Amino acid sequence: MDEQTKDMLDVTAISTAILSLASWLPPVASLLTIIWLGIRIYESDTVQKLVHGETKKKLDKQD
Incomplete structure (x- = not known):
């Protein structure tokens, strides 16, 4: 896997983690x-x- 793909997957993973946190904060x-x-x-x-x-x-x- 090349570095650009790894970086893109890292950004996707971090975005998913942040959105998961954001989804449980309001409740x-x-x-x-x-x-x-x-x-x-x-x-x-x-x-x-x-x-x-x-x-x-x-x-x-x-x-």
């Missing part, structure tokens, strides 16, 4: 975004009041 980014938003929503005062009830409010007043 991973979406999943991380969903997890992050879930954490932020769980940490909100409204959800904390629903989860912990008045106990958290009483504990905050004692501090």
